Amino acid sequence: VSLFLDFKDCIFARRDTRHFLPDAVPEKVLLEAFEAAHCAPSVGLSEPWRFVVVESQSTRKVIYDNFLNVRNRAQEQISSSEALRIFSSLKLEALRDAPVIVGVFCEMPPPETFTIGVQGTLDTVTWSCACAIQNFWLSLTNQGYSAGWVSILDFEVLSAALNIPNTWKPMGIMCVGKPATNYDKQPMLQKLNWKTRSLNPVVIKV
Numbered sequence: 001v002s003l004f005l006d007f008k009d010c011i012f013a014r015r016d017t018r019h020f021l022p023d024a025v026p027e028k029v030l031l032e033a034f035e036a037a038h039c040a041p042s043v044g045l046s047e048p049w050r051f052v053v054v055e056s057q058s059t060r061k062v063i064y065d066n067f068l069n070v071r072n073r074a075q076e077q078i079s080s081s082e083a084l085r086i087f088s089s090l091k092l093e094a095l096r097d098a099p100v101i102v103g104v105f106c107e108m109p110p111p112e113t114f115t116i117g118v119q120g121t122l123d124t125v126t127w128s129c130a131c132a133i134q135n136f137w138l139s140l141t142n143q144g145y146s147a148g149w150v151s152i153l154d155f156e157v158l159s160a161a162l163n164i165p166n167t168w169k170p171m172g173i174m175c176v177g178k179p180a181t182n183y184d185k186q187p188m189l190q191k192l193n194w195k196t197r198s199l200n201p202v203v204i205k206v
């Protein structure tokens with residue numbers, strides 16, 4: 001069920017959401033978003049995306065504690081007291097309050113198999129997963145839902161908490177639900193004066 005007729009509206013409306021309403025996410029909304037993710041381009045048709053829907057409350061807590069540890073460590077890297085003040089006040093996850101949280105992993109191809117397109121860099125496999133995440137995000141936006149990407153995590157600890165094999169590289173956790181705000185149609189980091197969006201993409205001709 002699409003809310004937006006216009007592709008451009010959907011692109012502009014997508015936000016990284018950290019503030020959600022308590023409303024449950026219908027199964028069909030999630031399925032449509034996973035289907036969109038699965039339509040993403042992938043290097044050599046590797047389709048490396050793996051989604052782990054975290055249902056256990058105790059696992060959620062382990063992931064949240066993981067986030068807190070890494071966030072606290074990040075704070076030590078900020079020297080300006082004003083930046084530290086703003087950073088400390090930012091909500092950079094919805095791990096406890098999002099109705100659904102989904103771990104996204106990238107299954108790396110076994111070295112002995114031949115994959116088209118990875119000869120330049122094996123990063124092409126993880127980029128494929130990023131494309132899938134963007135499709136997932138846009139589909140949720142299009143259905144009136146949203147997601148927030150949490151990467152402030154110790155990825156080894158995350159894999160261990162979810163019992164994930166080491167051939168599945170962690171991409172992060174997507175917090176999913178109905179947005180409580182659109183941050184006045186701008187990135188939250190801009191609304192809260194952390195950083196301003198640049199006006200134009202950098203495009204050069206050579």
Ligand SMILES: Cc1cc2nc3c(=O)[nH]c(=O)nc-3n(C[C@H](O)[C@H](O)[C@H](O)COP(=O)(O)O)c2cc1C
Nearest residue numbers: 014015016091092093149150151152186187188189
């Ligand atoms: C790879 C990636 C990782 C991110 N990790 C986090 C994160 O850990 N916490 C957070 O609050 N936002 C995270 N973000 C969201 C960005 O801050 C956000 O996309 C950016 O500020 C622009 O805002 P918008 O997505 O609403 O346009 C991440 C985004 C990407 C693409």
